[in-house]
Amino acid sequence: MRRLTYLEAVNEALDEALGQDKRVFLMGEDIGIYGGGFGATKGLEEKYGAERVRSTPISESAIVGLAVGASMTGMKPVVELQFSDFITIAMDQLVNQAAKIHYMSNGQFQVPLVVRTPGGSGTGAGAQHSQSLENWLAHIPGLKVIQPATAYDAKGLLHAAISDNNPVVIYEHKLCYPLEAEVPEGRYTVPIGQADIKRSGEDITVVATGIMVIRALEAAEKLANQGVSVEVVDPRTLFPLDKKSILQSVKKTKRVLLVTEAVLRSSFASELSAVIAESDVFYELKQPIERLGGKEVPIPCAKNLESLAVPKVQEIEAKISHMLFKNDKEQTIEKPR
Amino acid sequence: MKNKTIEKMEQHPNHFKKLLRKMWEIRIFEETLEQLYAKNKIHGTFHLCIGQEAAAVGSIACLSQEDWIASTHRNHGHSLAKGTSMRAMFAEILGKSTGINGGKGGSMHISDAKNHHLGSNGVVGGNFPIAAGAALSMKMQNKKQVVFCFAGEGATNEGSFHEAMNLASIWQLPITFFIENNQYGMSSAFKKMTRLDSIAQRGSSYGVESFSIDGNDLMSVEQLSKRLVQRMRHGEGPFLVEAKTYRYRGHSKSDSCLYRSKEEEGRQQAYDPIRRVEANFIESKIMNKMDIFEEKQIIREKIWQLVQEVEGDSLPSDQELLANIYAK
Numbered sequence: 311m312r313r314l315t316y317l318e319a320v321n322e323a324l325d326e327a328l329g330q331d332k333r334v335f336l337m338g339e340d341i342g343i344y345g346g347g348f349g350a351t352k353g354l355e356e357k358y359g360a361e362r363v364r365s366t367p368i369s370e371s372a373i374v375g376l377a378v379g380a381s382m383t384g385m386k387p388v389v390e391l392q393f394s395d396f397i398t399i400a401m402d403q404l405v406n407q408a409a410k411i412h413y414m415s416n417g418q419f420q421v422p423l424v425v426r427t428p429g430g431s432g433t434g435a436g437a438q439h440s441q442s443l444e445n446w447l448a449h450i451p452g453l454k455v456i457q458p459a460t461a462y463d464a465k466g467l468l469h470a471a472i473s474d475n476n477p478v479v480i481y482e483h484k485l486c487y488p489l490e491a492e493v494p495e496g497r498y499t500v501p502i503g504q505a506d507i508k509r510s511g512e513d514i515t516v517v518a519t520g521i522m523v524i525r526a527l528e529a530a531e532k533l534a535n536q537g538v539s540v541e542v543v544d545p546r547t548l549f550p551l552d553k554k555s556i557l558q559s560v561k562k563t564k565r566v567l568l569v570t571e572a573v574l575r576s577s578f579a580s581e582l583s584a585v586i587a588e589s590d591v592f593y594e595l596k597q598p599i600e601r602l603g604g605k606e607v608p609i610p611c612a613k614n615l616e617s618l619a620v621p622k623v624q625e626i627e628a629k630i631s632h633m634l635f636k637n638d639k640e641q642t643i644e645k646p647r
Numbered sequence: 648m649k650n651k652t653i654e655k656m657e658q659h660p661n662h663f664k665k666l667l668r669k670m671w672e673i674r675i676f677e678e679t680l681e682q683l684y685a686k687n688k689i690h691g692t693f694h695l696c697i698g699q700e701a702a703a704v705g706s707i708a709c710l711s712q713e714d715w716i717a718s719t720h721r722n723h724g725h726s727l728a729k730g731t732s733m734r735a736m737f738a739e740i741l742g743k744s745t746g747i748n749g750g751k752g753g754s755m756h757i758s759d760a761k762n763h764h765l766g767s768n769g770v771v772g773g774n775f776p777i778a779a780g781a782a783l784s785m786k787m788q789n790k791k792q793v794v795f796c797f798a799g800e801g802a803t804n805e806g807s808f809h810e811a812m813n814l815a816s817i818w819q820l821p822i823t824f825f826i827e828n829n830q831y832g833m834s835s836a837f838k839k840m841t842r843l844d845s846i847a848q849r850g851s852s853y854g855v856e857s858f859s860i861d862g863n864d865l866m867s868v869e870q871l872s873k874r875l876v877q878r879m880r881h882g883e884g885p886f887l888v889e890a891k892t893y894r895y896r897g898h899s900k901s902d903s904c905l906y907r908s909k910e911e912e913g914r915q916q917a918y919d920p921i922r923r924v925e926a927n928f929i930e931s932k933i934m935n936k937m938d939i940f941e942e943k944q945i946i947r948e949k950i951w952q953l954v955q956e957v958e959g960d961s962l963p964s965d966q967e968l969l970a971n972i973y974a975k
């Protein structure tokens with residue numbers, strides 16, 4: 311099958327959605343001839359015109375606010391926030407408006423809008439352009455939050471998000487944009503709320519999100535050469551969360567490592583940890599749940615410091631090795647009598 | 648008859664030499680960054696103010712070290728004009744431990760407490776309320792210091808601009824919102840994003856006295872800024888200034904400027920703020936062509952030496968990652 315980069319896959323999904331559904335339109339800063347902050351909307355203004363690919367002033371709160379109003383009244387806006395950090399400026403509209411309107415109106419209004427936004431570090435853009443705040447939104451009832459890691463998922467989930475009748479926030483990762491994968495032509499969807507076993511294995515489950523999926527897969531590959539069999543589970547959507555697939559995997563391997571780029575404290579990894587700890591699978595664990603995540607620090611600019619701030623492939627590998635080989639407490643946790 | 652600019656320059660040649668030198672330094676600093684970027688030495692992004700030097704230099708020349716500024720992603724001119732060390736800025740942008748912010752901030756987040764530079768902001772519009780807060784603080788402490796808040800015209804479409812203007816106005820704060828209208832916010836033309844002839848028109852909704860000037864004319868920038876600083880010191884303010892200028896380079900390091908024509912660029916760059924002062928100097932015989940050439944050459948060599956020195960500086964140590972997250 312033909313291969314596309316993640317960025318091309320996003321572009322293609324937008325292109326198809328614009329082509330297939332008159333209600334779909336795009337809004338965002340510099341999404342016209344500039345192609346958006348990272349090039350995801352390249353060529354679309356040319357093809358669909360400035361009415362449907364609307365370059366906006368620098369007004370995040372207003373952009374999302376307008377999308378809320380438009381989506382309540384029959385349109386399907388897809389917003390690009392140039393950097394996910396600026397979701398903080400749009401927070402009122404997302405959290406207090408978009409997420410609540412369906413509920414508060416007792417179902418009279420729907421808010422079928424999509425916000426796509428690139429997150430994460432690795433580009434040296436510093437603390438105000440490198441955060442991973444996805445957990446902030448995953449906390450809010452009324453919002454759906456997606457974090458695709460591959461080109462295939464990016465396209466399929468974007469189509470699913472556009473078809474969804476709720477506000478959906480898609481966290482794309484800048485470092486994923488150039489990564490290639492096989493991507494089918496034409497519209498297809500990846501269901502929102504379905505995790506994906508990105509690699510199956512027996513010895514340990516790694517649940518990772520965003521770019522950490524890619525890093526976990528690399529670590530797994532390296533460990534495979536040493537005879538270690540790692541299962542990598544990608545939740546793909548933070549909410550709704552496919553708890554079943556995650557728990558099934560952990561039940562099978564009896565060990566679990568959770569990896570996110572986001573700062574660990576109060577992160578999505580904390581939520582995953584709770585989900586596992588609160589389930590029956592807990593009693594079958596051979597050792598405590600472990601987490602690996604961003605250091606508790608604003609992302610620095612200097613390259614060497616930046617790379618220290620978030621998990622690297624080697625760290626994931628080392629952590630897994632440590633869990634498997636250096637842990638002397640090899641018994642299952644005992645059920646209380 | 649001689650024009651007023653020339654007369655003024657003849658009266659204060661050393662003052663204007665100082666300002667011109669600052670503009671040269673800023674431009675050569677940024678040209679050097681471009682070269683370093685081409686050599687793959689810069690991690691992260693930067694935004695050049697080439698073409699806008701008169702706005703930064705003319706306005707900040709009217710401030711004392713004690714007065715405050717707040718800037719944006721496009722801050723190199725403001726930072727250098729306010730007195731931030733060029734060496735420490737190079738080091739910052741090259742991610743060295745000797746950077747003005749220890750390498751943690753990078754180009755977009757230069758701040759310098761010693762020189763009362765509140766910081767450059769990576770969040771467009773993020774600096775308006777902060778700067779207004781500093782002005783409030785000066786007023787509440789009965790201090791005479793004033794605040795200049797720099798931003799681009801695009802930033803005035805953020806809610807924060809409007810909220811900060813209104814608050815500064817009702818509380819009569821000693822702040823000048825100094826908007827460099829360089830015609831583009833990234834790829835977005837001013838005319839397409841704002842249905843006004845001038846950003847100065849925005850002041851009237853908030854009862855803020857507003858001005859629109861040629862931001863590429865060092866003399867106009869300086870004269871207006873001087874007047875406003877004086878009035879702010881006497882309890883007046885806030886003010887809004889639109890300094891019309893032009894961004895020569897792309898928005899940031901990776902921008903091929905597809906949204907504007909080469910012809911427009913050529914036309915706009917005919918009003919180069921630096922070449923205008925150089926021409927004035929030649930006409931008033933403060934400097935001749937050769938002097939100018941040589942002075943620039945000296946600056947260029949010094950800056951290149953500085954870079955070589957900075958390149959030898961150490962990287963921040965690993966321990967630095969977690970240092971200074973919380974104040975002690």
Ligand SMILES: Cc1ncc(C[n+]2csc(CCOP(=O)(O)OP(=O)(O)O)c2C)c(N)n1
Nearest residue numbers: 396721769770771799800801802831832833
């Ligand atoms: C809140 C926010 N939105 C968007 C951006 C991305 N961005 C950075 S600079 C810029 C354009 C700013 O234009 P303007 O205020 O006119 O300043 P200029 O770049 O022309 O100096 C944009 C959209 C950002 N950094 N912050």
